[in-house]
Amino acid sequence: MRLQRLLARGGACCAILLSIATAAFADTIVLKNGRKIVALSVTEDGDKIHYETPSGTLTLPKSIVDHIIKGVGGMPASAAQTAAELAITPPALESIGIASAGNEIEQGAVHDGAIDRAFIAKLEGDARTGGKAAGDSAALAHHVAAQFEMSHGDTEHALADEHTALTFAPEQPVLLMNMAYLHLRRSEFKQSLEYLERARRVAPDNPDVPKLAGWAYYGLNKMDQAVAEWKRSLGLRADPEVQAALDKAIKDKQEEESYKENESPHFNLKYSGAAEPALAREVLRTLEAHYSAIESELNFSTPDSIGVILYTQQAFADITSAPNWVGALNDGRIRVPVQGLTSMTAELSRVLKHELTHSFIQQKTHGAAPTWLQEGLAQWMEGKRSGDNAAALVQIYDAKQGASLAQLEGSWMKFSGNTVSYAYAWALANVEEIVQSSGMSDIVRILDAIGAGQSGEAAVRSVLRDDYGDLMQATAEYLRKNYVR
Numbered sequence: 001m002r003l004q005r006l007l008a009r010g011g012a013c014c015a016i017l018l019s020i021a022t023a024a025f026a027d028t029i030v031l032k033n034g035r036k037i038v039a040l041s042v043t044e045d046g047d048k049i050h051y052e053t054p055s056g057t058l059t060l061p062k063s064i065v066d067h068i069i070k071g072v073g074g075m076p077a078s079a080a081q082t083a084a085e086l087a088i089t090p091p092a093l094e095s096i097g098i099a100s101a102g103n104e105i106e107q108g109a110v111h112d113g114a115i116d117r118a119f120i121a122k123l124e125g126d127a128r129t130g131g132k133a134a135g136d137s138a139a140l141a142h143h144v145a146a147q148f149e150m151s152h153g154d155t156e157h158a159l160a161d162e163h164t165a166l167t168f169a170p171e172q173p174v175l176l177m178n179m180a181y182l183h184l185r186r187s188e189f190k191q192s193l194e195y196l197e198r199a200r201r202v203a204p205d206n207p208d209v210p211k212l213a214g215w216a217y218y219g220l221n222k223m224d225q226a227v228a229e230w231k232r233s234l235g236l237r238a239d240p241e242v243q244a245a246l247d248k249a250i251k252d253k254q255e256e257e258s259y260k261e262n263e264s265p266h267f268n269l270k271y272s273g274a275a276e277p278a279l280a281r282e283v284l285r286t287l288e289a290h291y292s293a294i295e296s297e298l299n300f301s302t303p304d305s306i307g308v309i310l311y312t313q314q315a316f317a318d319i320t321s322a323p324n325w326v327g328a329l330n331d332g333r334i335r336v337p338v339q340g341l342t343s344m345t346a347e348l349s350r351v352l353k354h355e356l357t358h359s360f361i362q363q364k365t366h367g368a369a370p371t372w373l374q375e376g377l378a379q380w381m382e383g384k385r386s387g388d389n390a391a392a393l394v395q396i397y398d399a400k401q402g403a404s405l406a407q408l409e410g411s412w413m414k415f416s417g418n419t420v421s422y423a424y425a426w427a428l429a430n431v432e433e434i435v436q437s438s439g440m441s442d443i444v445r446i447l448d449a450i451g452a453g454q455s456g457e458a459a460v461r462s463v464l465r466d467d468y469g470d471l472m473q474a475t476a477e478y479l480r481k482n483y484v485r
Contacts (some may be wrong), residue, residue, distance in 0.1 A: 030066045042068050064113045109141040110148045120145065127168055139169035146178065154368060154453035155182055173203035180212050186366035187332075189219040189304065207236035214245060219332055221268055221307035223253045256309065266291050266302065271310035271338075282344040283310065283352065291352040294381060299444055300364045306356070307333035330358040354382040364447050370409035370456035375424055376431030377443065386432050389425040390483030397476040402426060405468040409456055426475075432463070433475040436482075446483075 029042055029051060042051045049068075051062045108119045120141045142165035149158035162179050169175060170240040176199035183192035196213045203209060214229035233239065258276070259270040260350040264284040271280045287308065295301055328336045334355040341348060357378040361369050386393070396402040408423055415423060434442055442463050449459035457468050464471065 021209050029060070029068055044068075060113045090329070092282045099300060105137055105140050106144050109144040115145045115148060124168075134359075135168040136179065139165040139172065139175065141165075142168070143175060143178065143382070146182075149453075150182065150185075152453075153368065153455065154184055155368075156453045159186075161349055171198075171202050173199045173206055173209070176202070177206075177208055177212060180216070184212060184215055184219070187219065188361050188366075189216040205236060207233045207242075209233075210236070211239065211242050214249075216243070218245070218249060220304060221333055223249055223256070259309070262303070264288050266306060267308050268305045269308045269310070271363055276342045279338065279341055279343060280310065283308065283338075283348075286344055286349050286354060290349075294353070294357055294360050297381070297440055298360055298364060298447065300360060302359060302363050302469060306359050309333055309335050310338045311335060328355050330355045330362075332362075334359065338462050340383065350382045354378045357381040361447065365450040368453075369447065369448050370405075370428040371412055372405050372408035372423070373446070373450075373456060376427035376429075379424065379428040380431050380435060384428055386425070386429045386479060390479040393422075393425055393429055394476055394479050394484055396422065397472065405430065405472060406457065429479055430475045433471070433478040436478065437474070 021111065029049060042049060044050075044062065047062045048063050049065050051060070063383070105123070109116060123134070123138040123141050127134040142161045146161035146165065148156040149155075149161060159179070159182050162175060162182060165175050166172070167178065175196045180192040180195040180199065183189070183195065193213060193216045195344060196209055196216065199206070200209050200213075210229040210233040214226045214233065217223075217225035217229060227246065227249050230242050230249065232244050234246065256270050259272055260280070262269045262271070262277075262280050265288065267284055267287050269280055269284055271283075328334070328351045330400070334352070336348070336351060336355065358374060361374050361377060393402070402422060403419070403426070405426075408427060412420055412423055431443065434446075445463045446459045448461055452458060454462065460471060461467050466474065
């Protein structure tokens with residue numbers, strides 16, 4: 001039986017869309033301790049595994065690797081997540097005056113798949129009694145540790161190490177830019193700009209400073225500043241990533257130049273002149289009501305205003321280039337087509353709550369939540385439940401024909417309509433099982449664990465004491481018990 005006959009389609013789907021570039025395909029290293037490392041690419045060389053990250057090439061001993069999964073689709077990204085994929089060059093050893101000792105410090109700080117804290121502590125001790133060179137050595141060691149942690153998705157500890165590095169070398173532009181970069185990955189745009197301004201003062205002609213500043217302003221919905229920064233970066237160095245970002249920002253800016261604006265305590269709204277001003281006001285009132293409800297459920301408040309854009313249908317298609325099954329999207333800004341509407345409807349309210357939930361999850365987890373959790377929770381918050389799809393989902397699960405949660409962690413943007421229907425339904429079912437079995441508090445704890453640097457499955461395991469396979473089995477049993485007759 002075709003999948004669309006098995007699953008009841010619940011209206012146009014909503015999605016988080018990669019804002020500037022298409023999702024990259026990546027490789028995943030699965031370690032013997034169960035941890036996963038997502039890399040741009042992985043190569044094997046004798047007893048070593050080399051993997052490419054945004055910070056450069058890192059190496060693991062093959063003895064700690066269980067297996068490698070090639071070509072896993074990259075996660076969907078907001079502006080901050082896309083910034084995390086920029087190819088920023090790691091610091092040159094000469095820049096902190098220790099070219100001769102650099103390799104020794106790099107190899108001493110991280111080896112055998114782990115950070116050597118005793119080695120770093122010794123360098124810190126030397127720095128307290130030594131001169132600038134000793135301080136630079138300690139700074140480099142902490143920077144290397146931060147790169148290792150960042151490549152493993154542990155931005156919390158990477159920030160701590162990079163911050164410590166700056167205490168030993170407070171005016172090193174590469175360290176300042178890496179702090180900014182880490183804050184971008186966590187959707188902390190204002191903090192990122194603070195470090196970039198410091199970097200600009202000591203390295204005014206470094207093109208990576210305005211490159212990152214453009215992403216920070218883009219994340220803050222300040223399009224004019226983003227465009228200006230990316231133009232400045234291109235004036236210093238040709239860069240295809242910056243050019244693509246600039247082209248997209250200019251397209252957005254040109255579309256929105258004729259738009260009207262309105263705002264409320266938590267939102268900055270732009271809307272086409274074709275939309276009714278009364279509808280714009282109703283959208284803001286509805287969003288504020290949804291904000292209060294989601295804030296209470298997730299025990300979290302977003303630090304910055306959230307951008308919202310109301311489009312005509314054609315403008316939405318032109319600007320987003322989203323698949324035709326996408327009815328709205330969130331790429332750091334909530335984008336919704338409202339052509340033909342003159343007042344708030346139940347469907348529009350539902351879509352707004354769904355997309356706003358994405359904004360909360362993105363900021364609470366620093367952009368690291370797997371897609372199945374993003375979409376499952378967004379559907380739950382908007383009020384959907386699994387009843388209509390339960391029997392089909394159980395049938396697919398029993399027949400072992402459906403994708404696993406691990407396979408639904410990455411981007412869905414290349415899925416066919418049939419596959420995406422299953423993905424949405426299965427994502428909702430798993431979130432529903434968690435909420436109904438152990439409460440929203442466990443969802444919040446899972447999000448917090450992901451925000452602290454754990455992978456999706458590790459967070460599920462730490463909170464529920466179940467891995468993905470256990471959760472899927474529990475979900476199938478929940479559906480069977482509560483819906484299937």
